Amino acid sequence: MDPWQAGLARELIMRLPAGADSAAAGSVLQPEQLDGWSDLDLHVDLPRSAEPVDLLAGLEIWSVTEEASADRQVLRAVITDGRRVDLVITGGGRVRLPDRAPDNHIRALVAQAAAKLGRGDRLIGLHLTLELVRHCLVQAMLLRDRDQGTTIHRSGSARDALADEIAGLDLDDLGVTPRPNVVERTVDLYARWRSELEPDYRPDWSGLRAVIDRGLAGR
Template sequence: MTTPTAQGLPPVGWQHDALPLLRAWAAAEPHIRDLRVHGSAAEGAEGLDRWSDLDFVVTSSSAPQTLADDFAGLASSSLGPIYTSSRIDDEHSVGIRLVLRDLRRIDLTVRSATVREPAPAVPPRETREVLAELVNAYRFDAVLAAVKAARGDVLIGSHMALQLPRHLLVAAMVLRDRDTGTNHHRHGHTAWDSWAHRLAAAPQPYSPPAITAAIRFHTHVLHHLLAEQAPEAVGDEQPLLALLDAVDSAAA
């Protein structure tokens, strides 16, 4: 088994070193019908770097929840302590994502073999619909942030204002996915990163005037993003801007 680098990061190639342990576990489990490696680890060494996770899917004739718990225990005892994790359960499958203490990442999906008919495919949502929801959420949080600034509630006003760049970045992600035809992006350093770079100039929303300034800034950037990439999603932000004017005038 490879060991962490001097910097504490996992070494290149750790995924292939871990695979024999996973396959031995699957072979010893009578309820496991199949184990398949997915993602970059299945594509060959040329697709791997130390940041790649190890992603695999198991088909089980037993309860997926029990098998997922067993694997988490195996990973902790045989690969190293678990630093953090996430889990998603539904009736027929369990997905667990483990981050080990040395920062190796392992994703396991356990699916029930008793589900013979695949779930009906859900058609992808239209980009226009997704953007409309994002803009609506942006406006709602922006209005709440402005009202809290008007009342001098910097704590909640700051919290709500800090939601705005997140909505904006999600909109940029949706548009990038639309243009590239995928939501799987192994590397950055594309023109889309410029929308994140622009947010570095945003005012820090930790006072009432700074909260309204941050809302104006992010609303301006959102408008430019939509005008450039999705003109059909551009809306009228005059109600929000009028509210910001009123808040600023009351504080003057």
Template sequence: MIRKDGGDGLPVEGWQAALMPLLSHFAAEDARIHSIRPHGSGADDGNDIDCWSDLDVQIVTPEPVSVTGAFAERIGSRLAPVFASSRGGDARRYTLRLVLIDLRRIDITATVPAGHTAAPPPGETAPGKGSPMDKLANDFRFDAVVAAIKAARDDMLIGGHLTLQLARHVLVAAMLLRDRDAGTTHHRFGGTRWDAWAAALQAAPSPYTRRGIAAAIRYYTNALEELLTTWDPQARPDHRPLLSLLDAVDADVSAPRSDR
């Protein structure tokens, strides 16, 4: 079993229950939110939830997209900055998944009240806006965090799948740089200096064990960081939350079985 003590800057056990009253307070500040409640494992007696579990909350509102974005901004400004996010859905049911910089994960699902017509969604208000490279870096971080947590829980199927997805993110970053150099997204042939990144990724560890997944995530993170700083030399990518998580995964692999 993975650690529950919240060491090394990781969330402490029971953080989900402690956070729920504060989220309810945030919701009460927005008249568009009719109700908020925990669901999933957080709605049970807590026996199956540990510091690595996310907190799933259900919001009822006639404006799922805009309300969820505003709610996430409130979390990011008053609770902890958002490290990565993922979102999807439509005007009637919209989900925003947050990874905070302290590695607490909150999944917010907003649905329209029964009998109501959903308000047309406005422009995106959730975290992750910016240049194509900003969005790519966000998606990389989110996938990397989930991959590490899956590996720590011995889910090599999803952990390996998501880690392999990180290689694709790195190659897309190289593609964005190639497009910027050429001033076009149309390329009949290769032969640019960016092609070397495809060969470079052959050296990545194989992500089919817990230790392998953690090592591969580190490898891809270093590769992406090099490309991000090439894109913007003033950028200072901060992957410390992810690296802290990987340290915990490695420590659990090394610990005696009785300590897990």
């Protein structure tokens, strides 16, 4: 049976307009290296057109980030079922970005952190997790500002207890098991504090759980 990367690559290639070219890259070319944490790397030479191409249409995108220059677009997407896709687009054309959640940047960050830790890359995994910790602390500081009606603080407050919660995350344990792991525990703090700050905020970590489940299942 083909790995999911091969099937998804075929699906995306079939959606390309006439004149476009593509090539898979990375571990999909070396099946013996594929594991549950592997993503799909696809390079696309896409001619310039009046409208962006809906290459990701129909996929349930949980998060997507973009890096773009005049002649290059890089998209990193996480699908709700835990599959991850990196697209490198050259040739002047553009792929249309799907709608993104208000916390899209956090979703992308936690998926990448979990994948790095899952692969045993504790150096980058911890770096990304600490970035998530910083986002948590920003929410905590915004809560303090709201409580006290000012951004100027001479001393601490009752909200310093939130720093104690961060200190209790056990950042020495950088494995993805047992669950909830350090990324899941940290993002739960982010969700709780942001929800207190923004009552309409609705966190959804289904994509993160799917990335970890898929990685641990080895598929």
